[in-house]
Amino acid sequence: MEHTSPLLRLSSDIRRQIYEWVGLADYHPHFFRLNGQKTDFFGLLISCKIIYREASTLLYSSNRFIIRYTTPRSLAPLRALTSRSLASLTSLRVILNEASCHHPEDGNHSYCCHLLRVYPYDGMTYCAHAHGDLHQAPATLLVSSTKDMLAEWTEAATYMSTHINPRALEIQLVCDVEEDDVEAAQLAVAPLKLLSPLANCHVRLCRKTNSRLQQIADAAVKHARGITQTAPDALTQPCLSSSTAPSASHLLNLPQELRLRILEYTDLVTPWNEVTWSRHGRTSRKYTLCRVGCEYGATCPPEVHNGCQFVECWTIGCFCRLQHSAASDSCQCWAAPTDLFLICRTLYLDAQVVFFSQNLFVVHDYDSSAPSDVPDHKELLPCQYPFDRFAASEFLRDVVPKGCLGMLRSLEVVFPPYNWEVWPGEDSPEQRDWLATVGWAKDKLNLPGLALRVVMADVSEWGAPDDRVDMTAEQNRAILQAYDRIIAPLGLWGRRNSSSDKVLARFCASLVEPSKHTYSIEDPSWEEERSREVEDQLKEKAERLVMGDELWEERSGLPEPLRGLWKYAFRRDA
Numbered sequence: 001m002e003h004t005s006p007l008l009r010l011s012s013d014i015r016r017q018i019y020e021w022v023g024l025a026d027y028h029p030h031f032f033r034l035n036g037q038k039t040d041f042f043g044l045l046i047s048c049k050i051i052y053r054e055a056s057t058l059l060y061s062s063n064r065f066i067i068r069y070t071t072p073r074s075l076a077p078l079r080a081l082t083s084r085s086l087a088s089l090t091s092l093r094v095i096l097n098e099a100s101c102h103h104p105e106d107g108n109h110s111y112c113c114h115l116l117r118v119y120p121y122d123g124m125t126y127c128a129h130a131h132g133d134l135h136q137a138p139a140t141l142l143v144s145s146t147k148d149m150l151a152e153w154t155e156a157a158t159y160m161s162t163h164i165n166p167r168a169l170e171i172q173l174v175c176d177v178e179e180d181d182v183e184a185a186q187l188a189v190a191p192l193k194l195l196s197p198l199a200n201c202h203v204r205l206c207r208k209t210n211s212r213l214q215q216i217a218d219a220a221v222k223h224a225r226g227i228t229q230t231a232p233d234a235l236t237q238p239c240l241s242s243s244t245a246p247s248a249s250h251l252l253n254l255p256q257e258l259r260l261r262i263l264e265y266t267d268l269v270t271p272w273n274e275v276t277w278s279r280h281g282r283t284s285r286k287y288t289l290c291r292v293g294c295e296y297g298a299t300c301p302p303e304v305h306n307g308c309q310f311v312e313c314w315t316i317g318c319f320c321r322l323q324h325s326a327a328s329d330s331c332q333c334w335a336a337p338t339d340l341f342l343i344c345r346t347l348y349l350d351a352q353v354v355f356f357s358q359n360l361f362v363v364h365d366y367d368s369s370a371p372s373d374v375p376d377h378k379e380l381l382p383c384q385y386p387f388d389r390f391a392a393s394e395f396l397r398d399v400v401p402k403g404c405l406g407m408l409r410s411l412e413v414v415f416p417p418y419n420w421e422v423w424p425g426e427d428s429p430e431q432r433d434w435l436a437t438v439g440w441a442k443d444k445l446n447l448p449g450l451a452l453r454v455v456m457a458d459v460s461e462w463g464a465p466d467d468r469v470d471m472t473a474e475q476n477r478a479i480l481q482a483y484d485r486i487i488a489p490l491g492l493w494g495r496r497n498s499s500s501d502k503v504l505a506r507f508c509a510s511l512v513e514p515s516k517h518t519y520s521i522e523d524p525s526w527e528e529e530r531s532r533e534v535e536d537q538l539k540e541k542a543e544r545l546v547m548g549d550e551l552w553e554e555r556s557g558l559p560e561p562l563r564g565l566w567k568y569a570f571r572r573d574a
Helices: 012-021 049-062 076-080 083-088 126-130 144-161 182-189 211-224 232-236 256-263 302-310 345-358 391-399 429-441 473-494 524-547 549-555
Strands: 031-033 064-068 091-097 170-175 200-206 274-277 325-327 360-364 410-415 451-456 506-511
Touching: 012 049, 049 083, 076 144, 091 144, 144 182, 170 182, 182 200, 182 211, 200 211, 211 325, 256 345, 274 391, 360 391, 391 429, 429 473, 451 473, 473 506, 473 524, 506 524, 524 549
Parallel strands: 031 064, 064 091, 091 170, 170 200, 274 360, 360 410, 410 451, 451 506
Antiparallel strands: 200 325
C-alpha cells in the first residue's frame, strides 16, 4: 500500500500556512540565490511530487531570485529548474558582471559603489569596506571568458523561453561592459528577445554613463516589454542614407508663444522648478536636482514630496540612468534634457528661454551634495580660499551661455561655513574677480526680473567642527567681515541711482551667526532665541547694504521668494 504523507491529509489552506511558516513565502518577497546554499526548507521540496508542486509554485511566484555568473556553468541552476517552476517564476535578477553597485536588495539608499571612491583615512575603496571588494573588471570580448559567459547566458535564456509564463516574469539584467565594447553589450541583451514579452525588464550595461550603451539598454528594455519592435542590434545600422535629410520639426510651424508653452511641459522645467550647480562632489559642474529629505529618511512637506519620485530610483536596485548606462521604468530621475538643445537652432534658442527663465538656479560655492562640508583648512597651505574665484563668478561668466543671463529669473548663491582663515581677504584675487564679475554682469542681467538670495550656510549640528565650537570674538568678526565683502558689491545691482532705476526685483539674505555653536547651552530655548535675533539683524543689515534704506523699507514686508530645497535634505544644516 502506498504511503501518504501526513501533510497531505491536511487541508490546502493549512498546508499553505505551513509553507509560509517555514519560509516559502511571506507578506513581502524574499531574495533567494539560485546558485547559493541550500535553504532550510529544501527537504520539503523533495518530499513528494504533490508537495513539490504546491510548494514550488508558491516559492517561485512569491519571491525574487538572483543568479550570479562567477565561473563556467554558474548559470546551470537556471537550466535545472522544472517547467512548472519556470512557469511560476515572477522575478529574476541575472548578474553576469558587476563593476559597481553590488546591492542585491531593493530600496537601498546608499550612494553608488564606484571603484574609485576612496576613504581618506586609510586609502581603501568604499567597496573594500562595505562589500568585501566585490568589484569585477568591466567585461570585454577581448577576453575569451566573456564570450563563454555570454554563450552560457544565451543557452539559459533559450531554455527558459519555452517554459516561462509570458508577461508574468520581471527580469533584471546586469552586465557591466567596457565603455567602447558595443558588441559585448548587444550580445548581453540579445537573449532578452527570446523572452519577450516580459512583465518588466531592467538592464544595466556599464558602470559609467555612455550614450551608445544607453541607447542599447533603452531599446532592449522596450523590445523585451513588447513596447517597440526595434531590436538593440538595429541601433548600429545607419538610419539615413546620404541622400536623405531629416525632416523639420513640426514645432517650427507654430508661433514662438506656443512653442514655449509646449516646452514648459518637458524636462526643461524640473519637477521642483529648481536646478542645482556646484563645482565639487558627485555632481561637479553638472546641472542636477537637489537630493531631498526622502533619500535620507526624512519626511518632506506635501508640496515637495511629489517631486521625490524624480530623484529616487532605488526601488529595484541601481539601474539609475544618471549614474550608469542603464534602462528601467523605475528610474524617472531628472537629467538635463540635452537632446532638446540639439534639434535645430530655433528650438535651441527656445529651450534656453524656458530652461533659464522657469527654474531657480542654486549655485553652491563648494559641494551641493553636502552643503555644510568644507575643505580641510589645515591642508590649505597657506590657509587660503581653495579656488581662484567664487562659484557664482564661474557660473555667471562660464556656465550660463552668452545671451542667457538676461533670462535668469531666480538665483540662489550658497556659501558653506568656511573656516575663518579661509574666507578671501579684501585685496585677494578672488574678491577682485567677484567685484569685476558683478560689474560685468550688471548690464547683461535683467535685474527688474531677477530675485537673488545669498545664503551663508550653517555647519552640521551633528558635529560642529572645533573652529566653530571654540570660536573667539575676533574670529567671529573676521567671518562677518567676509560676509560684508561678498554682499556689498551686490549693491551695484540692488541700489537705485541717478543713472539707472533698474534694480533687483528682490534680494534676500540668510546669514548664519558664525559663533552660534560657541555658547554653552544652559538654556537651549534661550540660546536659539538669541541666535535668531542676531541672524535677523545680520539679514536686515545685509539687505540694507544691497538695496539701500529706502528700497528696503518699501520691500521689507513683501513675501520672500522660496528658498532652495537643499534645506529639506539637510534640515539641521540649513
